Amino acid sequence: MIEFKHVKKFFQLPGKMFEKKYLKAVNDVSFVIEQGTTLAVVGESGCGKTTLAKLLMGLYDLTEGEVLIDGANLSSYKTVQDKKKLRSKIQMIFQDPFGSLNPAHTIKSMIGRSITLHKSGLSPSQVTEKVIELLELVGLTPAKDFMEKHPSQLSGGQRQRIVIARALAVDPSIIVADEPTSMLDVSIGIDIMNLLLELKEKKGLTMLYITHNLASARYMADHIAVMYAGNCVEYGTIDDIIGEPYHPYTVLLLGSTPEPFRKERVDIYAPEELPDLTSTKECCMFAGRCPRAMEKCMNQQPDNIHIAGRQVKCFLYEGADKEVKSLCNISMYRRENI
Numbered sequence: 001m002i003e004f005k006h007v008k009k010f011f012q013l014p015g016k017m018f019e020k021k022y023l024k025a026v027n028d029v030s031f032v033i034e035q036g037t038t039l040a041v042v043g044e045s046g047c048g049k050t051t052l053a054k055l056l057m058g059l060y061d062l063t064e065g066e067v068l069i070d071g072a073n074l075s076s077y078k079t080v081q082d083k084k085k086l087r088s089k090i091q092m093i094f095q096d097p098f099g100s101l102n103p104a105h106t107i108k109s110m111i112g113r114s115i116t117l118h119k120s121g122l123s124p125s126q127v128t129e130k131v132i133e134l135l136e137l138v139g140l141t142p143a144k145d146f147m148e149k150h151p152s153q154l155s156g157g158q159r160q161r162i163v164i165a166r167a168l169a170v171d172p173s174i175i176v177a178d179e180p181t182s183m184l185d186v187s188i189g190i191d192i193m194n195l196l197l198e199l200k201e202k203k204g205l206t207m208l209y210i211t212h213n214l215a216s217a218r219y220m221a222d223h224i225a226v227m228y229a230g231n232c233v234e235y236g237t238i239d240d241i242i243g244e245p246y247h248p249y250t251v252l253l254l255g256s257t258p259e260p261f262r263k264e265r266v267d268i269y270a271p272e273e274l275p276d277l278t279s280t281k282e283c284c285m286f287a288g289r290c291p292r293a294m295e296k297c298m299n300q301q302p303d304n305i306h307i308a309g310r311q312v313k314c315f316l317y318e319g320a321d322k323e324v325k326s327l328c329n330i331s332m333y334r335r336e337n338i
């Protein structure tokens with residue numbers, strides 16, 4: 001199980017020596033990913049999704065808060081040996097299958113290198129056997145046809161399968177997938193999503209799946225965390241949140257997603273006011289775009305409220321009944337209502 005507890009990550013910006021300015025990339029994020037399940041992290045560009053992934057990978061230090069992996073604090077992985085242990089527990093699949101493979105190496109040498117980096121004492125024939133097994137696992141068959149190829153000889157979908165095989169080479173229990181289909185054609189993307197679902201079942205993987213596409217989040221995940229300007233504004237099961245969004249931003253996000261068979265055009269209005277991630281002012285970061293904003297939203301930051309089986313960061317639900325229904329819907333964003 002993975003737990004994010006009040007996680008913050010601020011980056012110091014260049015400036016005058018005594019006037020320290022920070023970019024609040026992740027600001028007080030809490031959620032849990034249970035073992036063997038997938039959490040989709042959804043939000044627009046710059047909302048902190050990739051920073052969250054890198055925090056889990058141990059690539060950044062936390063500014064505040066804790067990340068626990070099976071009860072062990074991530075900050076306890078300090079030495080090179082610890083980091084190596086962490087790498088064999090968690091692996092990342094990147095967005096760009098074209099840039100994540102070294103063009104000079106063959107598929108066999110790339111996957112073989114990952115195997116031997118984390119497992120010493122294997123003979124060359126054992127490494128070759130394991131490479132074949134991994135290529136077959138990700139659907140590249142017959143494996144022998146791919147072993148001596150270079151990435152430039154493969155299609156985008158085949159390269160992403162190689163990236164997945166390389167990630168699985170160390171037998172990780174956690175996969176962080178950062179928009180793994182965003183650079184692929186739609187039909188190839190669905191193949192990759194199906195492969196990830198199949199591998200999750202077969203290997204009992206726990207997955208953090210980052211996407212800005214709600215449809216793929218719905219397809220892949222058990223739970224969803226909706227991010228806005230470094231904050232996790234709503235978190236719960238996919239069915240609950242997509243079925244009945246509570247936070248005004250989740251409502252906007254869902255309302256703006258074109259449904260293939262929806263004939264009606266939704267004429268939405270939400271000011272494109274970009275939140276200032278460097279501001280030290282306490283406020284709800286969504287206040288500039290929220291039609292339900294109140295005075296307190298301008299000078300206080302809402303806390304997480306646990307209500308109706310979910311976690312929501314919005315003053316509207318403060319003191320509400322535990323079984324309250326959603327207080328927002330897309331009609332509040334219709335141009336005629338503004």
Ligand code: SF4
Nearest residue numbers: 284287290297314315
């Ligand atoms: Fe809107 Fe206020 Fe809720 Fe923020 S806290 S989403 S501004 S109602």
